[in-house]
């Protein structure tokens with residue numbers, strides 16, 4: 001491209017003499033050719049996004065335990081891919097849950113966070129498992145876990161008691177919740193149907209998501225991505241981040257955040273081209289919610305987008321697909337909106353599996 005820039009300014013001054021050689025050198029330039037290929041294929045990830053995605057991963061801090069995560073994933077996916085139930089091969093869904101943090105210092109003392117409790121991801125995981133899916137639960141450390149919804153915030157201190165002979169007793173008031181948490185969790189973990197992978201930062205989240213997508217490819221259309229995590233839109237690139245704790249003595253903090261590259265289209269087109277992909281759209285202004293969800297559906301080629309508003313997210317969500325918009329409500333105060341939502345998505349996934357190219 002340097003060469004093209006240099007030649008194009010000279011060529012601008014002498015158009016006839018330089019036009020032909022300039023064109024030839026353009027077509028010999030591999031970067032330009034691959035850019036033109038990308039432009040020809042409008043469905044593909046554009047060159048700018050590809051470049052931003054590459055820079056994001058190249059400069060991200062190395063993922064600790066990448067090898068052991070990959071090993072666990074390969075084993076989990078191969079084991080589940082060999083299972084067949086009454087409805088055909090076992091389906092596997094990657095559920096992402098909770099919010100990503102954005103560190104402000106490499107030796108991190110401070111970070112930017114968001115509100116997400118992980119309730120949506122944890123509850124959805126339970127309903128996917130109930131529907132016969134195996135689940136890779138990619139969750140933010142410390143957020144809500146599957147089967148723990150009915151437990152108090154501090155289960156150890158609030159559910160259990162020490163008796164006079166030093167044995168542990170479950171308080172009667174929490175006995176049912178503890179029993180169902182233990183048995184629900186035990187069944188799916190011992191059956192090999194649930195794999196939990198934790199993340200904290202945006203760097204860990206996106207690196208693990210990419211690691212998950214690669215072995216998921218062998219599942220073809222039986223794979224699903226259900227992206228409920230609240231992912232940071234802005235971050236501090238690792239190489240421009242302060243190494244040590246930022247000092248307050250230096251005065252007010254002036255900081256420029258870069259945009260996190262939009263990975264949804266990359267996931268859909270490159271990492272997991274045959275999987276059924278569901279993303280979430282969150283807004284606080286309901287006037288723009290549906291328009292934004294529609295844009296996400298088209299721009300990132302999602303199979304479905306779940307639109308939700310911050311204040312009503314536990315009561316209603318709107319499922320946006322190419323065939324229209326459906327409002328999904330929880331049945332009553334004791335039920336959860338994830339129950340009808342997952343039922344609907346499982347139906348859509350079944351239709352997709354029958355004809356992925358429809």
Ligand code: 9Z3
Pocket residue numbers: 098115116117118119120121227228229230231232279280281282283308310313
């Ligand atoms: C969601 O919209 C989830 O439903 C919530 C769930 C985060 C609202 P909780 O964890 O809340 O149960 O407390 N997740 C996606 C949010 C998001 O970051 N979406 C991006 C966007 O809106 C697209 S990936 O731009």
